[in-house]
Amino acid sequence: METNIDLNREIAARKCAEEALLKSQEELREASKMESLGTLVAGMAHEINNPINLIIFNMPLFEKIWIDFLPVLKEVADKEPYRKYGGLQYAFLKDHLIQLISDVNMAAKRVANIVNDLKKFARQSYIFDKKPIQINTAVINAIKFAQTSINDFRIDIEQNLSPALPLIEGDSGHIEQVVLNILLNAVQAISYKNIPGLIKISTGVQHKDGRVYIKISDNGIGVSPSISNKIFDPFVTDKQMKGGTGLGLSISHSFVKAHGGEITFQSEQGEGTIFTICLPTKIKEKAARILIVDDDEMIRNMLRDALTNQRSYFVDDAHNGLEACIKLGTYRPDLLILDIFMPEMDGLGVCRAIKKDPALADLKVMITTGNRDHPKLDQVFRLGFANIHCKPFKIQKFLQEVDYLVNS
Template sequence: MVGADYNFPPYEFAGENGEPTGYTVELTKAIAEVMGVHVRFEMGNWQSVLEGLYSGRLDILQGIAYSDERAQNILFSSPHSIVNYSIFARKNSPSVDKVSQLKNKEVMIQNASIMHEYLLDNNIQAIIVPVKTHAEALRLLASGQHDYALTANSPSLYLSKEMKLNNIHAIASPIAGQRLGYGALPKNEELIALFNEGLAILKNTGKQQKIHEKWFGTLESAPFPWKKLGLYAASIIIALLLAISVIGIWNSMLRKEVEKRSYQLKAQQEQLIQADKMASLGVLVSGVAHEINNPTGLLMLNLPILKSAWEDALPYLAEHAKDDPNFSLAGLRFDRLSQELPYLLDEMDQSTLRIRNIVNDLKDFAREEPNEITQEVNINEVVSTAIRLVDTSIRNVTDDFEIHLDKRNAIIIGSAQRVEQVIINLIINACDALENRSNTIRITTTQSLDEKDVLIVIEDKGRGIDPANMLRLTDPFFTTKREQGGTGLGLSVSSAIIKAHHGKLAFDSELGKGTYVTVSFPVYKPSNAMEGTFTNTDYLESYIKK
């Protein structure tokens, strides 16, 4: 449910038949289409839709201005517009250059709007006259009531032109532009993330700009010559008639072929939308990772120096504290600070490492097809190595761990390190899914019946996956473990690695019973391949016995 102001043109307003229309309405529909979600609109005066968001009746507002105060209770998307506000007055009214000059003046503003909050928060001491809409404020001003109106530029110009209000004009724009975007309550964090992603895609593909030009071009461009338009229209009509004739002939010849391929085209369109979404997101992620890496590097370099400096200074500070029992630093007594500061430094160090790991995940996600996929990789050896690396994680969650390795020792062409990264991610996910130590984790390597693919099956008897989440498992930033520090990049990166190796990733899960994850890769069978035994068998057998 999307909330919208019913009279804030050209951003959002009710059309002739009462249907939602305007720039933000069309933008929301475009985001819904590219992200594959369904939206419905509820329109009303601004105060009512804002109350609807706070009450939970509405999931998201599509045209809410950002402020630090609002951000304490509302999550905001990236801005899709910058709205400038001006002081409007009658043409014979005294000039006003600053907001402070509105003191003791009757100023009309839209009730509960960002300007309403601005006047109150900044103690302007104007006589505030709240109205429901911009149209009401401008109409009252033009009729001689009250002194000024503090309203948004584009809607005011649009409404003044529509209502033919010739005796009012903007006299000053003393307030910085306001960022307009999507807003939702914190419980709808995933919804804001979804709209953010869709907005980024529209920006990168140029569709947002086209929608913007459609709704704001008429306010900025000069009137189009009607005679010239008539000539263009006549030319277009003739061309259309010819095109319709040709299309009619072709349509009768190709109708059966079109019906045959319609389903295929629909599937391809969905793939193209997904590919475009991933490409746009990859560009954004690459930039973010680069920007975060630099300050993170400085933190990792400087924190050990700070820790060393503290350790060097500690004996001198302790000596001084003997002479002055009340000696304190940073508002804390020295005896307390000497105990807590090492923990603070360690926490900062660990947090910096976490930032670095997240950035590495982001870089892995944004990375194009690896160029090191040229090695002969023994799948059994990779699985064995991955198990050794996560040995502690496995032992911490289960007493029932099983390994079954195919004795055919399948070889693939790829990157052992990247495939190992996939197996580790999937094993960690299996560990996280277990609810008690009696739950089983089983890892199996085998081959398809035609021996063209090697299969890696990771099975857990854990809590299972909600069917509603199955289609989103490999979406970047989607995670059900946000509170435990999950970033939602593990399966996205793993999926990209598997695709780069021409493999496949499949999930089969049932709530309360567990999950099967199957990874398949094409088997490489060189003519001179030699049969052999798996070099890590002794380790695995000893692991199972333990």
């Protein structure tokens, strides 16, 4: 029996040693890959930085020269109003050349930033100054950078950016780069199909964990099954013949991970791809969840703005009692702000449903109404819902009451 035990121990030890060896070999391969990437990036940075820095250095000089040259050009234009300069008339140059110079300067700086990011990627070092940022701003900026490519292929882009998103702690330039990389991949995927293109981009908050998300979908060719399980690895691409380097998604993956988030995708070959980026916020630590239920959209928007702009609450809404009950079945808010008089199912019906559900029986509820003397309020009060507030609201008093209920 002891011999069998010793044999089992020896087999287990050998298995552990083999697993450790395989892991070590994988780490060595990864280290070798990253070393090769570092060598590539170092050479590329040297070749690119010199001309880019020359452009960045000279662009302000061109701008000053242009400003000084404008009066001279105006004199010529007054004498020869139809004369063109580089195919453009004086009126256009006067109004747009400064912006063109500025755009060139901005593009050159972005190239320099990309090279710098590649060097960080090669070193696997993503140390950055974390600042509060709004992801909608990063998304809008990325769309602007991708607009030329989008226009070239006649691609429509649909935006559905959720208002009043909580801020994240991070680097706006890195988030812009992540979105831009995915947008450009989508443009390429659509261009291969030679069909009317559509890119949809949306943002929002996940109720289950309070993370903000960016979702980008396209109707392109989809991800090839041959690379789908390693799409975020460096140098992995099926677009070598089109000039693809296989670094865009790898860099994006690293940037998202550096922000404590995750990036996932779903794809069906020939049908398109959906990328989802999830990023953590302080919601779970600092902000309570509030559900506003009111059939008046103006009231919902007013309360949402007050609770998100003057406070840092996470706010969801419903336009009637039935929708509210559906949402209460999926998550429990820290406070329910409930109107009484609504179509389909009123606030009294919601109060009764809450009392019947043991999981919601102690839910904090603020009742709102424009008719303090209505008999339904007596029934609500007898059910135990005593926090009743009349419209129109005095916002500061309303916020103080919300703060009290949330923290009590």
